[in-house]
Amino acid sequence: MTISIQSPLKHLHHLLYTEMNQVDTLILESLFSQVSVIEDVGKYLVQGGGKRIRPLLTLASHQLFNPDSVNSQGGCGVIHLGAAVELIHTATLLHDDVVDASVMRRGQQTANEVWGNSSSVLVGDFLFSRAFQLMVKTKHLDVLDSLSNAAAKIAEGEVLQLTSSYSIDLSVETYLDIITSKTAALFAAACEVGGLIAGMDMSLRHHLYQFGHNLGMVFQIVDDFLDYCSNSSDLGKRQGDDFFEGKVTLPVIIACQENINSEFWTSQFAKTVRTETDLQEAVQLLEGSCILRKCREIAKSFEEKALDHLDKLPKSPIWHDLKDLISYSLNRRS
C-alpha cells in the first residue's frame, strides 16, 4: 500500500502500523470473489492510495479506551470495523464517481472510466454488503446500529447533494446538512464504533461521536476550499473537480450570499460545461477576496467543537495524536 500522507496522519499510521496492516489484509480478503471483475475493481480502488483516515479513526478511538493493545479484548472486532468503514467509504466513492461522471480520482482513472458505470454500481453494492458482513461478525448490536444509521445518512446526503447541483442559491445551512450526511456521519460512526467495541463508558459515547462529526466537518470544508486553491496539491483529486462537476460548495455559496462577483458565479453555474480558463478566473477571484478566509473561519468553528469534545475523552497516549489530527485537518494544504 502506498500512502501519500503528512504528519500527524503519518504518525498515526506509524503508531497503528500493525493494526492497519491487519485491516488492509482483511479488506483484501473481503474482496475475494469467484467473479474476477469484483476483485479487479476492489483491488484497484483499495490499492489506489487514499489516506485511510476512517479506519485510522476507528483504531485510534479503540486505543483511546483500550490503550494496552488492540489485540486484547475486542481486538479482532476492531480490525473488522476498520475494514468495514473503509469498505463503506470505498463503495460510496464508486457510486459517487458514477453519479458525478468523474474520470480521475487520486491521480488515476476512476473505476467507471476503466470498467464502466454498471460494474461500478454493482461492485459498490458488493463492497457495501461485505462491510455489513464484517460488522455482523463483531456481534455487537450498538456497532451495527451506529454504522447502519451512518450508511443511510450518507445516501441521504448524496441525494441531497445531487438535487442541489447547480443550485447557486444553496444556503450555508443546506450545505452543512449535505456534508454532515455525506462525510461527517461516517467520521463520527468510525470513531464511535471504535469506542463501543473497546467497551467505553457509555456516558462518553456522545463526545466521541461529536469529536468525529466535527472533525469530519473540518475535513470536508477544507477539502471544498482547497478545490479552489492554486497552491493546493495532491488532494486526491484534480483541482477544480467540484467546479467542473457543477457542485456548489461553501466558497461559491459565500460569494453569492455576500454578493462578491456573484454575476460571475451565477453565469458559471448556469452553464453545463466550465473550462480550465473559467477555473483560473474563479481561483483568482476567490484568492483576491475574503471568501477563503471566511470558509476557514467556519471550518475553525468546527475545529473548536472537535477539540471541546476530545477534551472530555481519556488522555491516553494516542489522545495527543488525535488532537494534532484536528489541527492538521484545518491547516493542511493537500
Add this chain to the structure above:
Amino acid sequence: MTISIQSPLKHLHHLLYTEMNQVDTLILESLFSQVSVIEDVGKYLVQGGGKRIRPLLTLASHQLFNPDSVNSQGGCGVIHLGAAVELIHTATLLHDDVVDASVMRRGQQTANEVWGNSSSVLVGDFLFSRAFQLMVKTKHLDVLDSLSNAAAKIAEGEVLQLTSSYSIDLSVETYLDIITSKTAALFAAACEVGGLIAGMDMSLRHHLYQFGHNLGMVFQIVDDFLDYCSNSSDLGKRQGDDFFEGKVTLPVIIACQENINSEFWTSQFAKTVRTETDLQEAVQLLEGSCILRKCREIAKSFEEKALDHLDKLPKSPIWHDLKDLISYSLNRRS
C-alpha cells in the same frame, strides 16, 4: 397497493392481509426523508405493484413455526424483516434498471427513466441502508448474518450476469450460478429469517433455506422462459426484455448447446440491438422446438427439491399454501 396476482399468491396475500399491510406501512415509513426525491422514487416503486413474494415468504415461514399469531412473540420483528427483504429487493431493481438501461418495469417507466440514473443509484443505496437499519432493530444476529450474506451474494450474481451479457457460450452451470445469487439467495434468506425470528428448531434451518432457494430457482427459470412465450402476459416486464438487453438466459443456452438454430442465436447476440421482428422470430423458433420443454424440465427438478425440503417442515395450516405456491411458480403463465 394494487397487486395483480393469481391464486395461491392471492390466497397467501389474503391469509396474511393484516401483516402485509403492516409491512407496507413500515416500508412507507422507512421512505420518510427530508430529501423529497427519496420519498418520490421510493413510493413510485413500492406503490408500482409487484407480487411482494419475498415478504410473503418471510411472513409465511414465520407462521409455519408460530402458527398462532404473527403478532405474538417475534411479531414486531417479522414485520421489520418483511419490510427489509422487500427494500433489499427494491434497491436491487433500481440498480438493475440502471445497469440494464431498462425503460419499462411493471407496465410503467423505470425510475431511471423518470429521475435519471444518478437518483436511482443513490436512492437504491438509501433503501439498502434502510433495510439494514430495520434488520438491526430485530437485534437477532442470525437474521443479520443471513440477510447480509444474501445481499453480498445478490451483488456477486449481478456482476457475474453483467460480465456474461452477450456471452452466447454461457454454460448452464454458470447460468444456474447467476440465478442462485441474484434471485434464489434472497428467496432463501427471506424464508430463513422468518423461521429464525419465530424461534424454529435449528435442525430445520437447512430445509427452510433450501425450500426458499429451490423455489427461487423455479421462479427465475420460469421468468426467463416466459420472456420468450407469446402467450405470457402481465409478467411485470415487457416480453423479450432479456432478449433486447442481451441477457443470455436458459432458452438461448440450451438452443446453442443442442445446436438448434444456433446460428440464429449467435448472430442475434453478436448485434448490439435486436428488433421486435428479431424477437418474433426468436419466439417462433423456440415454440417450434423442444427447448422450452427442456427449460421446464430443469425448473421441475428444482420444484421437486423444493417439495422435498418443504416436506421436512411442520405441517402448520400455511404449509399447504406454500406447497401450492411451488406448483404455481412452475406452472404460471405470467
